[in-house]
Amino acid sequence: MVDNINKTAAPSGAKGVAIQLVTFICIVAVSGMIIPAVWKLIAGKDGGTNAMILTSAVYSVLVLFVFVRKKWCVLSPAYFQSKPWSVLFWSCLVGVGAIIPESALDEIMPKLPDLVGESMTDIINNDYGYFTICIFAPLVEEVVMRGAILCTLLNSMKSRWGAIAISALLFALIHMNPAQMPHAFIAGLFLGWIYSRTGSVLPGIVYHWVNNTIVFVVARMMPQFADSNLIEIFGGDHKRVGLAIIFSLFILLPSIYQLAVRTKQDRA
Numbered sequence: 148m149v150d151n152i153n154k155t156a157a158p159s160g161a162k163g164v165a166i167q168l169v170t171f172i173c174i175v176a177v178s179g180m181i182i183p184a185v186w187k188l189i190a191g192k193d194g195g196t197n198a199m200i201l202t203s204a205v206y207s208v209l210v211l212f213v214f215v216r217k218k219w220c221v222l223s224p225a226y227f228q229s230k231p232w233s234v235l236f237w238s239c240l241v242g243v244g245a246i247i248p249e250s251a252l253d254e255i256m257p258k259l260p261d262l263v264g265e266s267m268t269d270i271i272n273n274d275y276g277y278f279t280i281c282i283f284a285p286l287v288e289e290v291v292m293r294g295a296i297l298c299t300l301l302n303s304m305k306s307r308w309g310a311i312a313i314s315a316l317l318f319a320l321i322h323m324n325p326a327q328m329p330h331a332f333i334a335g336l337f338l339g340w341i342y343s344r345t346g347s348v349l350p351g352i353v354y355h356w357v358n359n360t361i362v363f364v365v366a367r368m369m370p371q372f373a374d375s376n377l378i379e380i381f382g383g384d385h386k387r388v389g390l391a392i393i394f395s396l397f398i399l400l401p402s403i404y405q406l407a408v409r410t411k412q413d414r415a
Contacts, residue, residue, distance in 0.1 A: 160303040167219055167295045168317065171210060178206035196269040200279050207283040211290060220294030226347035237405040238341065238350040242357030244399030247377070247391050249330055254376050261326035268373065271366045280363050285355035292318045292335070293342040293351050301343060311339035334358075337403075344410035 158166060182202040186194035194201070214220045270276040292314060300310035315335030319328040338351040366373055372380050381387040 159299065163299040163303070164296050164317075167214070167291065167299065168321075170213060171291050171321075174209050174213065175206045178202050178209065196266075196273045197275070199266065199270060200273060200275050203279040203283050207287045210287050214290055214295050220290045220298065220348070222290075222294070222348075226345065226349060231345070231347075231349070233409050234345065234350055234406060235353050237402045237409065238354045239357045240398055240402040241337070241406070242354045243361065244395050244397075244402055245334075245358060246361055247395040248399060249333075250377055251388075251392055252333070253326075253330060256329055259325035259328070262324045264326070268366075271363060272370075277360075277363060281356055281359045284359060285352045288318070289338070289348040289351045289355060292321070293338055294348040297339050297342055307343055311336060311343060314339050341406060341410070344406075350406075 179202055182205055183194055183198045186198045186201065215222055267280075270279055296317060297310060297314040300314055301307065304310045315332050315338075318335035318338075319332040322328060322331050338354065341350045341354070342348060377388045377391070378385065381391065
């Protein structure tokens, strides 16, 4: 058990995690059935990407309301009032430094099916897509996966890293897209680690927002690189790719070290 983690109102252990997961999945699934149907009924045609974005907005609001109202995720102003500006700053830099190493890792791993690639491209190209990818996703995923599920695991398990690993695995699985799962698992380990040291979802939201925003902006500004690998992006020059990875690691690794140092007092 970790001392700096808030107690939630959810049942402890596997039962609590199961209730939270099922609730989250049900809200998303029901919203995904009702909102497009209502859109089609009112407009007389499929809403397409706009309906998807509206659906994400509706289930995001509902998920946040339910999880906060039931105190499964305890949101307290105490952490923000402690003025954790350095932690938030280094969390931003981790989000920046992780982009190219993430891409390199994706390229060296076996190719996995991408079940949402086309839908994601449509959302990115929509004027309101930023809200889905960069606002709703960080808020909902951090509240559910770290603020609720990981919090429950940390309060129930003796092993901090065991709880973090389980939450990271669940984080990967809820994406329901094989192509995203390896990256989601690794990101889940970092996000779980920083949550376990701070007891707050705020650093994770900041990291998540920065990381998603960079990907979104690059995809919007340079759509020609959407399906390109790093070699193609850097004009076929392996040396430039290597330098880009090294430069990114010079941002990423010191930032993680700074977070470890600046959150040291939060460890149990």
